[in-house]
Amino acid sequence: MTADATSLTTQAETQTEAHAVEAHGSGGIGNPVLGMLLFIASEVMFFAGLFAAYFTIRANFIDIDGVRRWPPLAYDALLQPFRLFTDSGQLNLIVPATIILILSSVTCQLGVNAIKRGDRTGFLRNFAVTLVLGGTFLLMQAYDYSVLINEGLTMGATTFGTTYFTMTGFHGAHVFGGVLMLGVVAYRGMAGQFSAKHHDMVEATSLYWHFVDIVWIVLFSVIYLLPLLSRKGAL
């Protein structure tokens, strides 16, 4: 902290200096933020393992009628993302759920920006909204699962069912973990533990939340959008 003594300007509370306090040797990125980035790297590898399995299985899949097709014809209508109702008239909430999760990333970032300005109310308000949006996503996913299972898409129904529920399920578990983290951070925020200078945990939590969001965007693209493309081109 010796260098900071010279910079007693009005901008002393910019975020670049906010982290310099805790570090033992050098300044720079805070320990919790670095730790979270590394944790996210490990999570990326976890999902990479699942995606590797998904694409391997997809590449070798032969449908019941002997045609190479993915997803299987039996579940094709169920997995049309832009149809609001399934054939049996039930709601298809996958696109609304996606929009809600993306919005929650925006509110999460607004919360981080707020605490960086020292605006605790804005931070808490945005994190509360993020928490509610995350919970809503989970409820919608649960509803979506019930629809799919009613229509016959289960864990054991072809390798498509296995990969679908494993990947979206582990994503859902990560959202749940993120909701818990948001809850803890909001609770600590209400106790006044975060400020413009000290908000490493807020930032770390937001990084995790963005990661979970990005995983969903990739999952949604791979499971729902990629088949749209391949349906238009060659099978």
Add this chain to the structure above:
Amino acid sequence: MATTTLNPAAPAVRSGLYEWLTTTDHKKIGIMYLINSILFFVMGGILALIVRAELAQPGMQFVSESFYNQAFTMHASFMLFLFVIPILAGFGNYVVPLQIGAPDMAFPRINALSFWLLPLGGALMASGFFVSGGAAASGWTEYPPLSGAQFNGTGTDLWIMGLTLIGTSSILGSINFLVTIFKMRAPGMTLFRMPILVWTVLVTSVLVLMATPVLTSALVMLFIDRNYGGHFFDPANGGSAVLYQNVFWFYSHPAVYIMILPAMGIVSEILPVFSRKPLFGYKAFVFATVGIGALGFSVWAHHMFTTGSVFLPFFSLMTFLIAVPTGVKMFNWIATLWRGKLSFDTPLLYATGFLTMFLIGGINGAFSAAVPVDFAIHDTYWVVAHIHYVLFGGSVFAIFGGIYYWFPKMTGRMLGEGLGKIQFVIMFIGFNLTFFPMHQLGLAGMPRRIADYASSTGWSELNLAATIGGFVIAFSLLPFFWNVLVSLRNGKIAGDDPWGANTLEWATSSPPPPYNFDHLPEIRSERPVFDARHGRTSAH
């Protein structure tokens, strides 16, 4: 700095059980890692003795085939996941913060969590012995379909759950090491002044961080297949059994570097101290370590040559390439010893044991990378010989060297030299008697993982020799445990720096106080304690 004002009998050793169970001190956690690992080393060793006893002569004498399968599966699982990997993490835990001049790890409470997941995961795994059907029995690789629900009971599920927890422990530990090494170094401790052990822990942590989650994904897919009707690895329903092998080895090959790199680090700490020379080619050594780590990710399919579904030339070539950075290290170690003023204390004995035995393991490993050779020796005892020359002759010898080297720092007392040398000689003989014959057994065609063989095969004598060797290894541990017990009470008082060493852990009291340092010497090179001892404190 040569003497510190702190009493060596600081509360570090004398505190009560509660203090140990709730501690976040990296030194206590490191010691608990060591104790827990040695506990599993003993259990895994007993299982190995059961395996060896059964194989001593043709026919089934002591156990059933099904228990035999559990014994070799759990032997490997304990030794790999609950002994070698965690005990090296334990050395890292104890030594790394001291060597970089830090007061503790970056996240002390997560550090405690990483440790406590280990006995929990180990207990889950071991509890398989008490459920109907017994423990996991498909080999430590747990390939489907053999590990499927139709062949194995709850023991395999407990194995999967236990290993997932152990993997989580490793991942959290690796994050902790990386943040500690990048953020907690003392002033003056630049990256290229870090002791080699710290470098190896750094590279190992990257491997753990990138590879272990992939194992977790393999395990959850296996669990889903077994319990929730999934079809990931079920070819009858569109899955792929080779997929499991790919995902599994994507972790488990880097895992052998996770198990050897920190051992190389330990040896690289010991050799310079006991040959009174700096490590030869410090930077080359660092780059070789990074090279092994990077290449380690591109060789996993050499375990799968005979599946017929991997690109043989690529994986063969990459495997041969790893011999290059490993050879650089071998050269550095020998050059460090060359014309050194050698003092053959027990740590150096173990380090030279490592050099010679790991050399054999490395050579027969590179030999196995040749595709035609691999086709001949795949799944024979040759592979068993290779893995033990690398992991026992390599890692375990380094681990015992590390124990003899740092025991004085951890406890304030020296281990007895006489008993240490006796242990080394017996273990060295027992090790070679056990594992060298396995080369010939493999070449003679004896498959691994069999409980019995016909007397007409001609494998009986070599198997008997290996079994005798196994019991000699077990016997060699008796002087070790006796040594530890006696030395804890009556060992010679160590003082701060009994070996005349180079690195910062020797600049504080033995054992170090909480938060490690009262005062740090100036750090101007990778040997700050050497510099301070010889008055070279000015920059040059």
